[in-house]
Amino acid sequence: MPSGWPTSWAPWRSCRWRRPPTGPSSTPTRRARATSASSALHEAPRYDATSDFLPDRAVDGDPTTRWASRIFSDAAEWFQVDLGQVLAFGQIELHWEYWATRYSVEVSNDGERWREVAGHQQAERAKEPPQPVDRILLPAPVEARYVRIQMTQRPQTSGEAAGTSTWTPKAFSLWEVGVYLR
Numbered sequence: 001m002p003s004g005w006p007t008s009w010a011p012w013r014s015c016r017w018r019r020p021p022t023g024p025s026s027t028p029t030r031r032a033r034a035t036s037a038s039s040a041l042h043e044a045p046r047y048d049a050t051s052d053f054l055p056d057r058a059v060d061g062d063p064t065t066r067w068a069s070r071i072f073s074d075a076a077e078w079f080q081v082d083l084g085q086v087l088a089f090g091q092i093e094l095h096w097e098y099w100a101t102r103y104s105v106e107v108s109n110d111g112e113r114w115r116e117v118a119g120h121q122q123a124e125r126a127k128e129p130p131q132p133v134d135r136i137l138l139p140a141p142v143e144a145r146y147v148r149i150q151m152t153q154r155p156q157t158s159g160e161a162a163g164t165s166t167w168t169p170k171a172f173s174l175w176e177v178g179v180y181l182r
């Protein structure tokens with residue numbers, strides 16, 4: 001578990017901001033203002049009647065809702081969160097439904113100029129597939145307003161035998177994304 005707590009971007013619905021026993025005494029400052037992604041499954045005609053897969057579903061604090069990209073695609077995708085202001089953070093958690101085997105974490109203060117601060121190589125797998133959780137500890141705290149996950153590679157095999165989702169084949173899909181102090 002992180003020694004800090006979420007930096008306040010997810011609109012957790014209840015029991016939010018559980019303070020760790022020995023954490024600092026300040027309180028979280030702001031919530032995420034916006035999320036965006038390169039695509040979303042609801043854009044496909046078959047799913048256009050639902051908003052179930054919109055990007056904000058991955059920061060709503062609900063482990064049963066998720067963002068999903070387009071399906072049956074080999075394209076790279078990205079998922080982005082606007083923290084609303086520049087905040088310092090040191091840990092990112094990705095709760096995958098359909099995961100990336102290669103990805104990078106980029107940050108920006110203006111949403112235009114980005115720099116990479118970590119990649120899948122730095123991720124510690126906190127929970128194994130299916131539905132894996134990746135925990136990325138940044139070597140030093142980062143200050144930024146925007147965080148973007150660039151996803152470029154899917155599991156080589158998919159389907160039930162490979163332990164990947166059969167719900168969103170060849171998509172990228174995230175139940176929750178969290179950014180934490182350390």
Ligand SMILES: [Ca+2]
Pocket residue numbers: 057058059060061062063064065066175176
């Ligand atoms: Ca969710």
